[in-house]
Amino acid sequence: MTEILRRDPRKEWIARNRLHPEHERVLFELGQGTAVATEWMGPNGVIRKNPHGLGFIGPNGIKRIDRSGVQQAPTAGRGAGHSTTTADDRRHVEIEAPAFLVAVVPDMPGGRLSSHDRDLLGLARQLADADSERQGAVLAVVFGSHKEDGFGEAGVDRLLHLDEEVFDGYTPETRLAALSAIERELAPYYWLLPDSKLGGADLGRRLAARIQERPATGVWQIEMDDTCELGWRCTARGAAGTTDIQRALPRVALALSECAEPVSETRHAAQPMALSQALPSQLGRIEDLGQVAVDPAGVALAEAEFILSAGNGVKDWDGFHHAAKVLGATEGASRVAVDDGFMPRHRQVGATGTWVTARVYLAVGISGAIQHLQGIQSCEKVIAVNLDPGCDMIKRADLAVIGDSAKVLAALVDLVAQQREEKRDAA
Amino acid sequence: MQPEAQAPDAQARGALEVAVLVSIGRHPLTGRARRADQDARGVELAMSLDKSRITLVHAGVLDEESEGALRGYLGMGFQALTLVEQPPGADVIPALASALSEAKPQLVITGERAEQGEGSGLLPYLLAERLGWPMVSGLANVEKVENGVATLLQALPRGQRRRLQVRLPAIVTVDGAASAARQSAYGPARRGEMRLAEAPAVFDEASNDWTVQAARKRPKRLKIVKAASARDRFKAAAAKAEGGGGQVLSDVTPEQGAEAIYKLLKEEAVLR
Amino acid sequence: MLETLLPILIFSALGLAVIGAWRRIRLWRQGRPSPVPILKGLAAMPRRYLVDLHHVVGRDKVMSNTHVATAGGFVLAAVLMILVHGLGLAQGVLGWALLVASAIMFVGSLFVARRRRNPPARLSKGPWMRLPKSLMAFSLSVFLITLPTVGVLPADFGSWILAVALAAVVTWGLGEMFFGMTWGGPMKHAFAGALHLAFHRRAERFGGGRSTGLKALNLDDPKVSLGVETPSDFTWNQLLGFDACVQCGRCEAVCPAFAAGQPLNPKKLIQDMVVGMTGGSDANYAGSPYPDKPVGEHHGDPHGPIVAREGKALVDAETLWSCTTCRACVEECPMMIEHVDAIVDMRRFLTLEHGNTPNKGAEVLDNLIATDNPGGFEPGSRMHWAADLNLPVMRDVKQADVLLWLGDGAFDMRNQRTLRALIKVLRGAGVDFAVLGNEERDSGDVARRLGDEATFQSLAKRNIATLSQYRFQRIVTCDPHSFHVLKNEYGELGGNYEVFHHSTYIAELYEAGRLHFAPWKGGKVTYHDPCYLGRYNGEYEAPRNVLRALGIEVAEMARSGFRSRCCGGGGGAPITDIPGKQRIPDMRMNDVKETGAELVAVGCPQCTAMLEGVVDATAEIRDIAELVADALVPESEARAQPTGEARIAIKEVAS
Incomplete structure (x- = not known):
């Protein structure tokens, strides 16, 4: 929508002219309703109100009065010059001399704070701000280059950015050496890491083993408890998520996502910090040879992110395989397609085949037997292409296209190829 | 860091010595003792290695329930399993560390975490720290072992893999993406031998103060709406969850349909 | 000349037969011991043969009569021949009786020959193709040499050339019938079959009984092998049973897995067990192979593995896992061979010792253990x-x-x-x-x-x-x-x-009058017999009676009752899921389609699931319980409108 406010002098004139036959309609169109006439100066200098002029007729034909001001907003906006930017009302917090440090090592996947990281920072804030007399500061330790500029909003008081090449890739030993150095120099009161696979879960356990602290893992809740040594009690998942262990919060904690609310009401300084001593150089025993190019077609169904799945309705199998290749999707199939010999058995999706967890599941010509739908219940987005608008797969789908699957796939392939072409030309 | 505990000279002798640490699993629904899923995958991984000599090691209690579970590992085709007997409630790390430093395997494989007890997943890290060996987590496969260096494939989310090299001896843990364990056969399981080994028991004192109960369902996070007016807050709280039937495009040309699909694929960023 | 030659020929053939029998028995005794009452079994054998076996054979009237003539004629002729020509007891009626017996046998062998002219695919060829000629050679030559004995022809009839020719034919006939019987010719079935009937592992099956439950393994004794690894792990009477096979291929004709193109043929499997028992390769097998598995690539020996962990041995594992345990082969087998027992015995070894249950098998077993x-x-x-x-x-x-x-x-x-x-x-x-x-x-x-x-x-x-x-x-x-x-x-x-x-x-x-049904208003209905209800337990009538009580006239499928075709859901077949050319339930739904029924009544959750999984089915699948529940009317209403008609109908079939 355009931001420029257009005026229509004719309509304004009609709005002023109460005797104009279109007066009411135009008033309504302008969003004023009868509001103009609800309040006026009477002949005796007294303010007169017309209570009947308030409100608007709701969809059920009942008059509604909305006192929140939302309905009036267009009117107000018209006068005040349209949109208002909401003022940043977050409290700015700066902690000059913290009583202690809560060290957080966020995962930073893709160079940004993940929601898990933000939750963890929220948890760190709880620990830091618990005692207003003795306020602590949240220290974020970030490895490698990043693209995040919202550390302050996420609740970071101090930012220790170790931007050296040695931290690129999978370098747990180097990172551990850095954390040990921080432990020695800054001695944080708490260490918080996300209990996330290959991120904090790995590093946090290494750290705990190194500094000989018994960590709490899988923490999802903390409560104040004076009987505990550090004043906090935590609830952690144990036994592969089947038990809850209540224990005193130790110095090192690995927390699950949603362990706390992310910071939203305050802004923090995110003051950069550096270690006084250079990190000792490290002889790595683990060498990262880089990510392996994985052919999406070879990815196991259970792990695949994007599945293009074929059913009984697919007739053009060459086209289907071609589409899977162009889209970079892992191929799946319904039971019938497998039984008919068009697809191998290990590509069968469903309760009797493989249960899949794809982010996007594109089902082509699959009507959606109950077993099949069971197998895709944890897929985030399901797209269906089918000729039959009444089939169960369409009911399940987030987006359904009714039509000939071969044609739709071909069109999609053309579209993707064309977009790639354009991108290449632009680059 | 600490100097390596031992030089990797064993590969000269030919066979690769592999120890797999196995634990008693617990079925997530019935709580029955079983082969722990990841440990069993670890055993499978060890069996897939060329020219390896595999020792299965368990530290813990020997009773009827645990024996059944341990025999599950034997049923994968082993003659014996080393059982370091420990009383209930013991900290098994010292016992395992001494067993491993005695046996001197080149490669120690284990699951990421136990299916019962604390299940913190710390054991491989503590063992690595104690023995001074490198430790790599979340493996999908071991590609090869040559000249005391193992080439590993680490499982990343969504079927992605990362190739790593690590100097042996090392401890590695196995991810759920590693190939599934083979069936445990009744015959070898019944015949397999439990070789008992002694180790001093160190009790885990700290865990006495913990209260353990069945996992509660975690509360679903509510969308907190910071709104000025009560009306907005009410609206947010009473809002129906999104969803409830997707978009259905009928009577569209294939191109329009493809356009809509393309848009969604773009939004979900699955197109590369 | 013949008078001197014949006794020598007869007794040397008999002698060779005895040696062959002893060798054959030694082959069987490689198997594990299995206690059977020897004398009681032998005593029961004629009855088992004449009644129980012929009950099965008699399903094909022509073949049954052919067999009666040929086999009866042969037994009679053989005994009389030993008496007449071997011991020279040619006096009086014996010679004439021998003439009659050999004539009957000759007529029978003509029918055998006719059958062999254009044999159906299920019959084995190879040595079996010469059997009618051998039968004719035996019967005709015995007839001819007996003619002079009874005095129809002069004793010195014909020249010495004729005598030599006749002697040669007699030798052929005797060789096939006596020597071949115990040395592995087609006539082996008579010798092994008779003993198999005597020492059958399921004696309860004879005399109208039923024995279908699998036999338990003794798991408490660590010395008992867990299933069958080598042919010698079968019990001796199982080996004997395999040896009794006549390769008639009736099992092959009814096997759902074979029809679906899965790599199983019950006849070939039994023959492979015989190959394993004697040692050698299956190259001489002359019947239909396992679908898509050429003959001659597999070989075994009595103490070698039947299924190799890697590569090929006697049988491939997928052959064993193709079986739906529907028992159609056992029901059809005129020699009463127990195919399913053998298959499960071998599966036991694969699962319990190899840990090699294919596809979802391992997962299903783990689930059963854990949940x-x-x-x-x-x-x-x-x-x-x-x-x-x-x-x-x-x-x-x-x-x-x-x-x-x-x-x-x-x-x-x-x-x-x-x-x-x-x-x-x-x-x-x-x-x-x-x-x-x-x-x-x-x-x-x-x-x-x-x-x-x-x-x-x-x-x-x-x-x-x-x-x-x-x-x-x-x-x-x-x-x-x-x-x-x-x-x-x-x-x-x-x-x-x-x-x-x-x-x-x-x-x-x-029947007890505790249920009352509204009359049936639906269309044409057929009924699918579940294997485990029908063949395993002999219950064919009750479901049909219930349908009749509902007022449904069942349009029977071509294969129903004891010949019902499996839905493909038994024996863990959907779990092991061995690929074939088509799916068994699809074939069954085609059977349904042929009746024109709009609804198939079933009585088994497996069948329901398998048949409902058929795409584009022409009939709806309902369990009998559902049909009954839909037709149920409360007693009060039932009294108001009596449904006496239906009640009479069921009485008729019940009686």
């Missing part, structure tokens, strides 16, 4: 489907007339509809019933057919322990697999119950 049901569902959720039904649970009521065994269908949304219908019927009839609820476990059927005897026994023993806590008259179940296991296989482990399939029980309730 007591094949789907891996939470055992505590077994009764969730019936949350609103307020079912009486045995733990609360302790006793009831009927214990309703739900089976694992309780976890399956489709079968829950059947169960609901069945409960409506039981309540409609005012039956005092209760369920085990969450105490029920899988019956162990699938585990056992997949060869996991250990898991089967563990489940069975725990189920028996649970059942022993409660008092009930009978068990009723809508799952024929549970029905069979509870009825026929728990006995060996100490659980003996009176078990009813729901169709039998409903038929009984109806």
Whole structure:
């Protein structure tokens, strides 16, 4: 929508002219309703109100009065010059001399704070701000280059950015050496890491083993408890998520996502910090040879992110395989397609085949037997292409296209190829 | 860091010595003792290695329930399993560390975490720290072992893999993406031998103060709406969850349909 | 000349036959011991042959008569020939009798020859093609040489050339009939078959009995081998049974896996066992091979593995896993060979020792061990489907007339509809019933057919322990697999119950006047016999009686009753899932289509699931319980409009 406010002098004139036959309609169109006439100066200098002029007729034909001001907003906006930017009302917090440090090592996947990281920072804030007399500061330790500029909003008081090449890739030993150095120099009161696979879960356990602290893992809740040594009690998942262990919060904690609310009401300084001593150089025993190019077609169904799945309705199998290749999707199939010999058995999706967890599941010509739908219940987005608008797969789908699957796939392939072409030309 | 505990000279002798640490699993629904899923995958991984000599090691209690579970590992085709007997409630790390430093395997494989007890997943890290060996987590496969260096494939989310090299001896843990364990056969399981080994028991004192109960369902996070007016807050709280039937495009040309699909694929960023 | 030559020929043939018999018996004795009453068995053999075996053979009238003529003629001729020509007792009637016997045999052999002119695909060729000629050679030459003996022709009739020619033909005939009988010719079936009948491992099958339950392994004794690894791991009478095969291919013709193009042919499997027993390759096999598996690539020996861990041995594992244990081959076999027992014995070894149950097999077995049901569902959720039904649970009521065994269908949304219908019927009839609820476990059927005897026994023993806590008259179940296991296989482990399939029980309730039905208004209906109800337990009539009571005239499929074609769901076949050229349930739905029925009545959750999985089916699939529940009218209404007609109808078939 355009931001420029257009005026229509004719309509304004009609709005002023109460005797104009279109007066009411135009008033309504302008969003004023009868509001103009609800309040006026009477002949005796007294303010007169017309209570009947308030409100608007709701969809059920009942008059509604909305006192929140939302309905009036267009009117107000018209006068005040349209949109208002909401003022940043977050409290700015700066902690000059913290009583202690809560060290957080966020995962930073893709160079940004993940929601898990933000939750963890929220948890760190709880620990830091618990005692207003003795306020602590949240220290974020970030490895490698990043693209995040919202550390302050996420609740970071101090930012220790170790931007050296040695931290690129999978370098747990180097990172551990850095954390040990921080432990020695800054001695944080708490260490918080996300209990996330290959991120904090790995590093946090290494750290705990190194500094000989018994960590709490899988923490999802903390409560104040004076009987505990550090004043906090935590609830952690144990036994592969089947038990809850209540224990005193130790110095090192690995927390699950949603362990706390992310910071939203305050802004923090995110003051950069550096270690006084250079990190000792490290002889790595683990060498990262880089990510392996994985052919999406070879990815196991259970792990695949994007599945293009074929059913009984697919007739053009060459086209289907071609589409899977162009889209970079892992191929799946319904039971019938497998039984008919068009697809191998290990590509069968469903309760009797493989249960899949794809982010996007594109089902082509699959009507959606109950077993099949069971197998895709944890897929985030399901797209269906089918000729039959009444089939169960369409009911399940987030987006359904009714039509000939071969044609739709071909069109999609053309579209993707064309977009790639354009991108290449632009680059 | 600490100097390596031992030089990797064993590969000269030919066979690769592999120890797999196995634990008693617990079925997530019935709580029955079983082969722990990841440990069993670890055993499978060890069996897939060329020219390896595999020792299965368990530290813990020997009773009827645990024996059944341990025999599950034997049923994968082993003659014996080393059982370091420990009383209930013991900290098994010292016992395992001494067993491993005695046996001197080149490669120690284990699951990421136990299916019962604390299940913190710390054991491989503590063992690595104690023995001074490198430790790599979340493996999908071991590609090869040559000249005391193992080439590993680490499982990343969504079927992605990362190739790593690590100097042996090392401890590695196995991810759920590693190939599934083979069936445990009744015959070898019944015949397999439990070789008992002694180790001093160190009790885990700290865990006495913990209260353990069945996992509660975690509360679903509510969308907190910071709104000025009560009306907005009410609206947010009473809002129906999104969803409830997707978009259905009928009577569209294939191109329009493809356009809509393309848009969604773009939004979900699955197109590369 | 012939007078001197004949006794020598006869007795040397007999002598060779005896040596051959001894060698053959040694081959059988390689098998494991199995106690059978030797004398009692031998004494029972003629009756078993003449009655039970001919009951099976008699399903094909022409072949039956042919066999009676040929075999009867031969036995008679052989005995008389020894007397007349061997011992020279040619006086009087014996010679004439020999003439008649050889003439009968010759007529029979003409029919055999006619059959061999254009033999159906199921028959083995090779040496079997020369059999009619051998039969004719024997019968004709015996006839001719007897003619001078009885004085129809002069003793010195013909020249010496004729005599030599005749002697040669007699030698051929004697060679095939006596020598070949014990040295491995086609006539081997007569010798091995007779002894097989005498020492059959399931003596209960004779005299109209039924024995279909698998035999338990003794797991307490660590020395007992877990299933069959090598041919010599079979019991000796199983080996004897394999040797009795006549390669008639009736099993092949009815095998659903073979028809679906899966790599199984029961006849070839039995012949492979014979090859394994004697040692060698299957190159000489002259019948249809396993689909897509050329003959001559497999070989075995008595102490070598049947299934190799890698590569090829005697049989490929997928051959064994193709079997649906439908028992059609056993039902059809004129020699009463037990194919299914052999297959399960070999599967046991694959599962218990190799740990090599294919595809989803391992997962299903793990689920059974961990959760007591094949789907891996939470055992505590077994009764969730019936949350609103307020079912009486045995733990609360302790006793009831009927214990309703739900089976694992309780976890399956489709079968829950059947169960609901069945409960409506039981309540409609005012039956005092209760369920085990969450105490029920899988019956162990699938585990056992997949060869996991250990898991089967563990489940069975725990189920028996649970059942022993409660008092009930009978068990009723809508799952024929549970029905069979509870009825026929728990006995060996100490659980003996009176078990009813729901169709039998409903038929009984109806006859007792406790159920009243509204007349049928639907279209044409056919009925699919579940293998585990029909062939395993002989219940063909009760389901049909129930349908008749509902006013349904069943349009029978070409293959129904004891010849019913399997749905493909038995024996863990959907779990092991061996690929073929087509699917077994698709073939079955084609059978349904041929009748033109709009609805198939079934009585088994497996069949329901398999047949409903057929794409573009022409008929709807309903369980009998559902049909009954839909037609149910309360007694008060039933009295107002008597349905006497239907009641008479069922009386007729019941009598």
